[in-house]
Amino acid sequence: MEVYQLLRRGEYHADFCEDFSVVQPMGSGRWLCAVMDGCTMGRESHFASTLAAKIIRKVVKERQYQQFHEDISATSVQQELVEIMAALFGEFQQARNYLLLDTNELLTTLVMALLDQNTGEVYGLAVGDATVAINERITRFEQDNQPDYLAYHLGQHFEEWLAQHKQSFHSTSCTNLGLATDGIDSFQSTDSSPSDTRAIAHYLLVDDELTERSEMLNIKLKRLENRYSLVPMDDLAVVRIRLV
Template identity: 45%
Template sequence: MKIYTTLQKGEYHLHHCEDYLFLDRINPHTIVCAVMDGCTMGTDSYFISTLTGKILRKIVKAKSYVDFYTPSSTSPAAQLKDIMLQLFNELNIFRNQLQLERNELLTTLLLFVADTKQGQGAILVVGDGVINVNGVITVFDQENKPDYLGYHLSEDFDTWYEKQQCIPVNALQDISLATDGITSFITLQPSSETIDPLNLLLINQGRSETDEMLNMKLKSLEHEYGMRPGDDLAVVRLIF
């Protein structure tokens, strides 16, 4: 299995990258990864996307300790729900401790749990973003009115979770999570050739001999095709 990631500030963002990504393992065969996109119209949006990633790291690390002593065969879907429950609780703790307002808690989240032993996975989508599941790309676009975790932290978790887009993955081949910055590429310099950045980054497997595949492809888009993402971009891609 090969894992590739990239995180890049968008051309339209002058100071901060408001996206963030996370990747870790509960055990050698259970992988958890996520991409977050802080709302540009929110306050210090880079903070909540980064905080969400750090909390996920804490949750997965704790799960890895428990799994070491008490191995579990919990399904990816069940793991996904439990991680989200803990994330909700932790975000509420930080919200209260730091007296964070709602507009400081606005981040999207694409969260993926994969079990290579079971050959299955599960994806949760909160807000805008793009996923690739074995060559099938799905774009989640709520027409500039995306959902954010911060809208729901005061709700009953189980009631909220039942309404969410949880996507089962029945075969692990080529899976990607990306923030909506992947659909924002702009042409800075005209080129005689055209290319689809989304296809290049999420489906094409060229240049896979290096762990920097996605970063190299972004350099190729910039220097060969004159294209850069207008919005911030975070991508996690797993090729099994």
């Protein structure tokens, strides 16, 4: 199995990268991966995406400890991902209350997937805008630049939120998984010529060139810049996993 990650501050953001990514082994051949994009209009938006990443890592570690005391190996991929999301939801509620955070301090998109490398099954949830590649197929989750952030629903019970949430994806035969924040659609040429953002998404999330290199995504980003003068205007986080 090959894992690649990319984090790049966009040209429009002078101070902070507001995106973040996570790849964590779950045990039993399962891997959790996620990308987050803090809302530029929020307050200190890099904090929200970083907080989500830290909480995800915490939840994963707690589940790993749990495996020593009880058998959770029979949990389906979908059920385990939902349980992780529920734990994240609860931790966000606690952080909001403990730190006295306003809603606009917790605004971040989130696309999170659980992949079983033994079976090729993957299940994921997308909260807000995101791009997902499963094998050759690329799916864009778009909310017209008005993401329905998780922070808007922290006054609800998790089950209520989950029942009305519609953005999910699933495959039982995944050999290539790619997750990206909406910065993947923000590439522009420094010489003002038009760019094909769909071709760029395919190049980063599907194309197999340079997959033998651990820095594949960073090399491709440099090629886009040096050969075609293409750079992301918005922050960009990418996670890609190949089962080989």
